[in-house]
Amino acid sequence: MTFLDELGRFLGSENVREQLGRNLLEHCYLALLPLVLGVVLAIGAGWLGRGRRRMRGALFVVGNVLYTIPSLALFLVIPGIIGTKITSSVNVVLALTIYTTALLVRPVLDALDNVPAHVVASATALGYRPARRFLAVELPLAVPVLAAGVRVASVSNISLVSVGALIGTGGLGVLFTDGFQRTYFAPIVVGIVLTVLLALVVDVLLVALRRVLTPWDRTAPTRAEVTAA
Numbered sequence: 631m632t633f634l635d636e637l638g639r640f641l642g643s644e645n646v647r648e649q650l651g652r653n654l655l656e657h658c659y660l661a662l663l664p665l666v667l668g669v670v671l672a673i674g675a676g677w678l679g680r681g682r683r684r685m686r687g688a689l690f691v692v693g694n695v696l697y698t699i700p701s702l703a704l705f706l707v708i709p710g711i712i713g714t715k716i717t718s719s720v721n722v723v724l725a726l727t728i729y730t731t732a733l734l735v736r737p738v739l740d741a742l743d744n745v746p747a748h749v750v751a752s753a754t755a756l757g758y759r760p761a762r763r764f765l766a767v768e769l770p771l772a773v774p775v776l777a778a779g780v781r782v783a784s785v786s787n788i789s790l791v792s793v794g795a796l797i798g799t800g801g802l803g804v805l806f807t808d809g810f811q812r813t814y815f816a817p818i819v820v821g822i823v824l825t826v827l828l829a830l831v832v833d834v835l836l837v838a839l840r841r842v843l844t845p846w847d848r849t850a851p852t853r854a855e856v857t858a859a
Contacts, residue, residue: 639816641816641820650805650820650824652800653800653801653802653804653805654802654824654828656719656800656801657788657791657792657800657801657802657803657824657825657828658828659719660719660722660723660726660791660794660799660800660801661726661784661787661788661790661791661801661828661832662784662787662832663723663727664722664723664724664725664726664727664729664730664787665726665730665780665783665784665787667723667727667730667731668726668727668728668729668730668731668733668734668783669730669734669780669783671727671730671731672730672731672734672735672737672738673738673769675689675731675735675738676735676738676739676741676742677764679735679739680739680742680764680768686739689735689739690735690736692732693731693732693733693735693736694732696728696729696731696732697729697732697733701725701729701790701793702793702796702797704725704728704729705721705722705725705793705794705796705797706797708721708724708725709721712724716797716798717797717798717799718799719794719799719800721794721797721799722791722794722799726787726790726791729783729786729787729790730783730786730787733779733782733783733786734776734779734780734783736779737775737776737778737779737780738772738776738779740775741772741773741774741775741776741779742768742769742772744771744772744775745767745768745771745772746771749767749771750763750767750768753766753767770843770844773840773843773844774840774844774847777836777837777839777840780836781833781836781837784829784832784833784836785829785832785833788825788828788829788832789825789829791803792806792821792825795807802821802824802825802828803821804821805817805818805820805821805824806818806821809821
């Protein structure tokens with residue numbers, strides 16, 4: 631039997647296709663919920679570190695330390711700390727939220743640093759209080775730089791969710807463990823393809839969201855670009 635025959639037989643099962651759909655949805659949940667939570671926490675950390683040198687340095691150190699912890703070790707340690715079952719999806723969500731926050735702290739601070747000082751000064755002169763100025767002026771102007779970091783974090787999360795299959799959680803990682811255990815390459819290849827496609831789709835959606843949030847950052851196409859199109 632060739633590999634294509636094996637792949638066709640694997641995908642030809644209705645039960646397998648239904649399971650693939652469930653695994654894909656669970657993978658999205660386990661990857662994207664921590665992304666949203668991590669972005670919110672990283673923005674909060676950026677608010678704390680903005681203009682505070684010592685706080686900024688401490689955030690960098692903590693973020694670097696947390697991000698160097700192996701993901702599998704963190705998946706195993708969290709249940710002992712919060713009392714969940716080792717196979718609970720909460721462990722993966724919490725671990726990836728920690729990783730996302732640690733990964734985005736520096737991009738958030740860099741993005742806020744790129745906000746023009748004269749714009750911040752103008753908002754202050756108009757009577758904006760610090761919290762309102764941050765949410766209404768600084769944060770929106772930081773989106774173009776911050777978006778690049780969020781795109782990296784999304785790919786990282788989609789990849790790391792697969793590791794959770796080693797402790798019994800779902801997602802597309804189940805296809806890898808199943809294939810390795812049975813020396814069956816079809817689910818492994820399908821898992822890789824679906825993971826890559828999911829990462830590409832999420833990346834495209836994040837680019838579209840960035841364009842929606844920053845309409846002022848769009849540039850009109852030049853005559854050369856129009857001609858080339």
